[in-house]
Amino acid sequence: MGIRINTHTADPQVEIFEDRRAVTEAIAEKLLRVLTEALETRTTAHISLTGGGAGIAVLKAVKDLVGRGNTSVPDWTAVHFWWGDERLLPRGDAERNETQARDALLDTLVADHGLPEQNIHPMPTSEDAAHPTAGAEMYAQALESFAPEGGVPGPHGNLNMPVFEVMLLGVGPDGHINSLFPGKESLTVVGHSTTGEDDAPQELGPPLRVTMTFDSIHTARRVWTAVTGSDKAEAAAQALNADPKDVSGVPAANARGAHETIWHVDHAAAEQLQQR
Numbered sequence: 085m086g087i088r089i090n091t092h093t094a095d096p097q098v099e100i101f102e103d104r105r106a107v108t109e110a111i112a113e114k115l116l117r118v119l120t121e122a123l124e125t126r127t128t129a130h131i132s133l134t135g136g137g138a139g140i141a142v143l144k145a146v147k148d149l150v151g152r153g154n155t156s157v158p159d160w161t162a163v164h165f166w167w168g169d170e171r172l173l174p175r176g177d178a179e180r181n182e183t184q185a186r187d188a189l190l191d192t193l194v195a196d197h198g199l200p201e202q203n204i205h206p207m208p209t210s211e212d213a214a215h216p217t218a219g220a221e222m223y224a225q226a227l228e229s230f231a232p233e234g235g236v237p238g239p240h241g242n243l244n245m246p247v248f249e250v251m252l253l254g255v256g257p258d259g260h261i262n263s264l265f266p267g268k269e270s271l272t273v274v275g276h277s278t279t280g281e282d283d284a285p286q287e288l289g290p291p292l293r294v295t296m297t298f299d300s301i302h303t304a305r306r307v308w309t310a311v312t313g314s315d316k317a318e319a320a321a322q323a324l325n326a327d328p329k330d331v332s333g334v335p336a337a338n339a340r341g342a343h344e345t346i347w348h349v350d351h352a353a354a355e356q357l358q359q360r
């Protein structure tokens with residue numbers, strides 16, 4: 085299975101921080117700034133969230149910053165939250181990325197900061213869709229309703245989806261991003277914004293997933309990874325050293341945004357990066 089790095093995207097820059105806290109605080113500050121600035125020239129700003137330890141820690145850091153009240157924040161009525169991947173589980177299940185993100189940040193933004201509930205766009209639950217393929221199709225339709233006229237230019241034609249100011253990504257110890265796992269068919273899906281995965285590796289949680297595709301990731305203005313902990317060191321080094329001609333073994337190598345790709349890595353996860 086030959087999956088090439090999309091060379092029409094931005095090459096990764098690597099920023100190294102002391103620890104997870106420093107990584108997540110830096111991303112949180114930048115996120116508020118980027119969303120605020122985007123809304124100076126646009127009427128809406130879209131962001132794609134991720135799950136996992138570092139992804140949810142970023143949202144907690146945003147909540148802390150907003151709660152302190154001494155930083156500029158975007159007009160939350162104009163910000164839309166989406167997800168790059170999700171587990172096909174019942175609504176409210178503790179393992180859903182949505183549940184964790186609501187708990188970490190979104191419930192507070194709705195209750196205290198004017199974020200309209202309808203600006204939160206969770207991926208389908210197992211009540212909504214019986215199978216990941218159906219869930220992926222439902223989410224593609226939701227994305228389509230926020231697409232600019234003519235769609236967004238992607239590597240394999242235009243995609244009907246909003247342009248994300250930022251797509252946040254965690255990186256799994258196996259090098260997965262969103263629910264794009266090494267060696268899976270989902271890596272080969274082109275020309276679609278989403279796809280289903282019905283066989284996620286057992287050790288990484290529930291098997292049924294809905295995920296955005298590489299093509300979707302590549303349309304985002306900025307792709308920011310949050311990578312922390314020594315269990316991510318090998319995946320980070322492999323991704324950043326990957327052969328551009330075949331990255332099917334390390335999907336994170338193709339975590340690239342249209343204009344900017346930044347890897348935010350703590351010292352533990354950066355342990356093997358000197359080989360770059």
Ligand SMILES: O=C1O[C@H](COP(=O)(O)O)[C@@H](O)[C@H](O)[C@H]1O
Pocket residue numbers: 134135136137138139169170181253254255256257260261262263288289
């Ligand atoms: O399965 C998932 O894992 C990745 C990485 O999570 P982490 O806990 O290893 O940082 C996450 O980004 C993704 O959203 C999640 O569904």
